Amino acid sequence: MSNEPSYKNRKVITIGIVSELTGLTERKIRYYEERKLIFPERSAKGNRKYSFSDVEQLIDIANKREEGVQTFEIRQQMLRDKRKEAERESRQQMLRGQINARFGIQRE
Known part of the structure; x- marks a missing residue:
C-alpha cells in the first residue's frame, strides 16, 4: 500500500484556480487561512497549493458564512x-x- 495521499488530498491546485472553482476571492481564501480554517501547503517558491478536499472545505465555509456563522x-x-x-x-x-x-x- 502506498503512503501517497489520495488524489483528493494532494495539494496541487493554485489559489487562482481555487478562486475560480469556489467563487471566493483570493483575498477571502487567504483570510480563511489566517483564521486557521484552511491549511494550504507552500511550493518551493512560496505559492499556496490546495487540494480538492480544501476546495470542498472552502465551499462549506462559504456556505456557513452565508448562513451567518462566524x-x-x-x-x-x-x-x-x-x-x-x-x-x-x-x-x-x-x-x-x-x-x-x-x-x-x-x-x-
Whole structure:
C-alpha cells in the first residue's frame, strides 16, 4: 500500500484556480487561512497549493458564512469534529487489537 495521499488530498491546485472553482476571492481564501480554517501547503517558491478536499472545505465555509456563522464558530466546530474523529479512530484501533489478540492474529 502506498503512503501517497489520495488524489483528493494532494495539494496541487493554485489559489487562482481555487478562486475560480469556489467563487471566493483570493483575498477571502487567504483570510480563511489566517483564521486557521484552511491549511494550504507552500511550493518551493512560496505559492499556496490546495487540494480538492480544501476546495470542498472552502465551499462549506462559504456556505456557513452565508448562513451567518462566524469564523470562530466554524473553527470550534472543526476542532470538535477532529477530536471526535480521533476518538473514533482510537476506539477502532483498540477493537482491532482486541480482536487480533482474541483470535491470535499477528500483524506484519
